[in-house]
Amino acid sequence: MSSEPTPPQDAADEPIDAAEHARGLSLERSRRLGQLDAMRSAGTNPYPYRFDRTHTLADIRKEFGALEAATETEVHVEVAGRMLLKRDQGKLIFASLRDRDGDIQLFVSKAIVGDELFDAINALDLGDWVGVSGLVMTTRKGELSIKVNKLVLLAKAVRPLPDKWHGLTDPDTRYRQRYADLISNDEARRAFAIRHAIIASFRKTLSAKSFIEVETPVLHAEAGGAHARPFNTHHNALDMPLFLRIALELHLKRLIVGGMERVYEIGRVFRNEGISTRHNPEFTMMELYQAFGDYSDVMAITEELFVAAALDAIGTTIVDINGTATDLAEPFRRVRMIDLVAEKTGVAVHPSMEREELRALADKHNVHVQPQWGTGKIIEEMFEALAEHELMAPTFVTGHPVEISPLARVDRNDPFLTERFELFVGGRELANGYSELNDPIEQRLRFEDEQKAKEAGNAEAGTVDEDYLRALEFGMPPTGGLGIGMDRLTMLIAGVPTIRDIILFPTLRPEVFE
RNA sequence: GCGCCUCUAGCUCAAUGGCAGAGCAACGGACUCUUAAUCCGCAGGUUCUGGGUUCGAAUCCCAGGGGGCGCACCA
Numbered sequence: 001m002s003s004e005p006t007p008p009q010d011a012a013d014e015p016i017d018a019a020e021h022a023r024g025l026s027l028e029r030s031r032r033l034g035q036l037d038a039m040r041s042a043g044t045n046p047y048p049y050r051f052d053r054t055h056t057l058a059d060i061r062k063e064f065g066a067l068e069a070a071t072e073t074e075v076h077v078e079v080a081g082r083m084l085l086k087r088d089q090g091k092l093i094f095a096s097l098r099d100r101d102g103d104i105q106l107f108v109s110k111a112i113v114g115d116e117l118f119d120a121i122n123a124l125d126l127g128d129w130v131g132v133s134g135l136v137m138t139t140r141k142g143e144l145s146i147k148v149n150k151l152v153l154l155a156k157a158v159r160p161l162p163d164k165w166h167g168l169t170d171p172d173t174r175y176r177q178r179y180a181d182l183i184s185n186d187e188a189r190r191a192f193a194i195r196h197a198i199i200a201s202f203r204k205t206l207s208a209k210s211f212i213e214v215e216t217p218v219l220h221a222e223a224g225g226a227h228a229r230p231f232n233t234h235h236n237a238l239d240m241p242l243f244l245r246i247a248l249e250l251h252l253k254r255l256i257v258g259g260m261e262r263v264y265e266i267g268r269v270f271r272n273e274g275i276s277t278r279h280n281p282e283f284t285m286m287e288l289y290q291a292f293g294d295y296s297d298v299m300a301i302t303e304e305l306f307v308a309a310a311l312d313a314i315g316t317t318i319v320d321i322n323g324t325a326t327d328l329a330e331p332f333r334r335v336r337m338i339d340l341v342a343e344k345t346g347v348a349v350h351p352s353m354e355r356e357e358l359r360a361l362a363d364k365h366n367v368h369v370q371p372q373w374g375t376g377k378i379i380e381e382m383f384e385a386l387a388e389h390e391l392m393a394p395t396f397v398t399g400h401p402v403e404i405s406p407l408a409r410v411d412r413n414d415p416f417l418t419e420r421f422e423l424f425v426g427g428r429e430l431a432n433g434y435s436e437l438n439d440p441i442e443q444r445l446r447f448e449d450e451q452k453a454k455e456a457g458n459a460e461a462g463t464v465d466e467d468y469l470r471a472l473e474f475g476m477p478p479t480g481g482l483g484i485g486m487d488r489l490t491m492l493i494a495g496v497p498t499i500r501d502i503i504l505f506p507t508l509r510p511e512v513f514e
Numbered sequence: 515g516c517g518c519c520u521c522u523a524g525c526u527c528a529a530u531g532g533c534a535g536a537g538c539a540a541c542g543g544a545c546u547c548u549u550a551a552u553c554c555g556c557a558g559g560u561u562c563u564g565g566g567u568u569c570g571a572a573u574c575c576c577a578g579g580g581g582g583c584g585c586a587c588c589a
Contacts, residue, residue, distance in 0.1 A: 024558045025524045028540060070547090087552090090545040109546070126539070140547050160539055163525040165550050170521085172581045184525085227589045273588045274515095380589065404589050460589070498582095509580070 025159070032125060032158045039153070046156045051131035054078045057102030060136060061144060069142035073135060077146060079104070080131045080154060082183070083124055085164060093121060094145075097132065105145040106132060113148060121148070126164070127157030127183070175506050191502050194313045194494040199266060199486065201312035202286055205305055211262040211288060216251035218244060218268070224468070225249030225407070227460040228271040231281075244270035248287040249407065249481065250468050253436060256289050256479050257471045264288035266486065277498040278428055281507045284486040293480035294409075294435040295419045299396055302423060302431050302482060303332055306394075306489070313493050320495050321392050321426045328394065332423065336399040337383050344386040351375040351401040351416040372456055376401025376416070391424035406446040406462060408434035430489055433482035440472035 039046045055063075055077045064073070081099035083106075093108040110118040124130065131154050134146040162168045167184035174181040174188070181188045203213065221240075223230035225247030233242050248265050255263045266286045275281065290297060306328050310317045317329040342348045347361055351374075358378045359369045367385045369378055379401055391397070399417040402410060408418035419435035437443050444464070453461035490502040500506040 024540085027558070028524065031540075085549075085551095087548045087550095088545085089548060089551080092546040092548080094548045094551080096549075105549070107547080111546080139549090141549080143547085143549065145547095160524050163527095163538055165538065166526045169526070170581080172521090173525090175581090180525095229588085271588070274586075276588085277583080279588065377589070384589085400589090458589090511580085 028160055029158055032156060035123065035125075036156055036158075044153075046153055048152065048154060051080050051152070051154055052078065053080045053131070057081060057097065057099045057104045059102075060104055060146075061102055064136050064138075064144055067136075067138045067144060069138050070140045071138045072147075073137060075136040076133065076149075077136060078131065078133045079146065080129070082157075083128050083130055084126060084161070084183075086124070086126060088122060091118075093118070095121075095124075097130070097146075105139070105143050106134075106148050106151075107137060107139065107145040108148045108151075113151075117151065121151055124153070125157055125160070127159070127161045129154040129157070171500070172508075175500055175508055176511055178504055188501075191490075191494045191496055192504065195486075195490045195502050197313035198309040198490055198493060201309040202266065202305055202486075204312070205308045206264050206288065209262065209301075211264045211290075212260055214252070214255060214260075214263050214265050215267070216248060216255075216265060220245045222463055222465055224462050224465050227462065229273055229459055231270050231272050246271055247483070248285055249483070250465060252287055252289050253476060253479065253481070254468065254471045256291055256436075257474050257476045261291040261477075262289070275507060277500075278488065278491075280487065280499050280503050283499070283503070285483050286486055287481065287483040289436070289479050289481045291477045291479050294478060295398075295421055295433055295480055298433040298480040298482040299332075299334075299421055302396075302433065302484065303328075305484065309489065310493050319492055321492070324392065326393055332394040332396050334396045334398060334421075336417075337397050337401075338379060338399060338417070340387040340397065341379055341382045345382065349379055349382070351379060351403065372453065372458070374403045376403030380404050388424060388429075389427040392426055394423060394425045396421040396423055402446075403449075405434065406450050407437055407443075409437045410442075425492055428488055429485070430492070431482060431484045433480065436476065436479040436481045438472060438476040438479060440469050443472055444469055 036046045057079060060077060060079065064075070067073070079097065079099070081097040081103070083095050084098055084103075085096035087094040091110040093106075095106040095108065097104055097106055108118065108121050113121070131152045132146060132148055133150045134148040137145050137147045139145055162180055162184040164184075168174050168177075168181050174185070178188075182192075206213070219233070219235070219242045220230075221242060223243035223246045225245075226249070228246040230243040230246050233244065234240070235242050246269055248267055248269065252263050252265060264286060266284065268282050269285050270282050271279075272281065273279065288298070288301070290301070307317050310319060310328050318325050318327050320326070338349050338351075345361055345365060349358060349361070353375060355375050355378070358375050362369050362378050362382055365382060365386060367378075367381050369381070373381070383397070398419075398421045399411060399414070400408065400420040400422070402408075402416060402418055405418040405420050408420040411417040411419050421431075421433055422429050423431035437446070447462065447464040447469070450462040451464050454463060487499050487502055491497075491499060494502060496502060
């Protein structure tokens, strides 16, 4: 409002020195900042506090999308959005306005708004936020429009938008200036809408199954629940080292001990490892635990979650995997890890075999075996080297050796294997689950093996978590557990090739501002 | 960490050893049904940074920085 105090503004405040003043961007910013000063001098706040709209742009399109061409209505609406395009016709201006989920054309006639407002609208820059009131209409060509009566600037854009047709293409700029990417690239907006829909779908599905959503600590005294290098941090008041969590698992299972029966968490985990098209140092996991079930129950839940998420996010269960249309609604293939290795090597393998025999087989297939690896680890390495990357259609790989699965329960039919699965799609691991080990005596032995591996120099190995063992000693019912990589699932459903396209602000080196 | 590629106007891109250019955006002008509006005019440059070769470097070489891809790491 005009009575609001306007802080003193001076163009000389701008940190643009005289030598730079003639340069393109500086010149453009100066011009727009000059508009701000002029508005303030005239008693108008270029950044007003609020605007009440009657409709979103999608509302208008839904309600009036069927209007015939050249229709004038008496329906008065108030809308708000960012002005992205402007087509000046002399005494008529067409502009494109966009809000969160729609767009619409503004029809501005000099005869209706008068000379002063017409000139003000003409002086707006692409990128400015505006609030508009007017009547719903269609043009002679049939374009749904708002015949503008009044228009107010809601926020001035001082920087110019990216190219109106090509948007932003430079990956560096797209990730660093995600705001500009979202303004100018439809594909970016689409990917993050899909991400939201998937997470919302998970919550809906799990709530319907009586799962409770919980939040467990991100700061851990011990980084357990997976094999990965953690980020280290420090608590000042307690003067103690802490780790950012690498998994959600051990706290959620404590809640199963506590009797919550069905819990899940969707949360960020942190792994201090390489960055690639499939890895970001912080990423989002969904883990759930269901009392009285085993790994077959959580495999079924995995399929159900995937199908519902795809339907909710993109309206179909058909997704593209490396150029092949694949229906997620079909039951996922199930195959044991040892059978995949046998298939690739032509030799039946099993963790009970002599280590030397497996090592020779691995050598033959150029899998380099490290001295501390046991038979189970050798089998897994052969699986990863020979079979994993070829698993395109969704495949549950099951029966991981005990050696590499310290938290999973031994297979009821084979003491060398666990009741575990990993889900692979497009050659990538998307999920991991098992019948949870709930015998505290056996869990202690498994932890002690981990501790030995860590002391032998394996930085990813775990340690003995005494509190977790104490929890198990109170008794954990039979439980099935599942973890799903939400980022990779989103990549699959959105059909994007890199994890940076579905993480709003991926990890980058810090930008240097001069 | 290693290898390959890449970095030019606000944005999208040309120029491959010989005068740094175009489109969009901006600026000035024309236009009352356009929609990537159109048309006329004008302006905008530390070619990522530093060094070198050369009569001459955006271009070739060296070093550094950002980014991409691949490898390694990621049980």
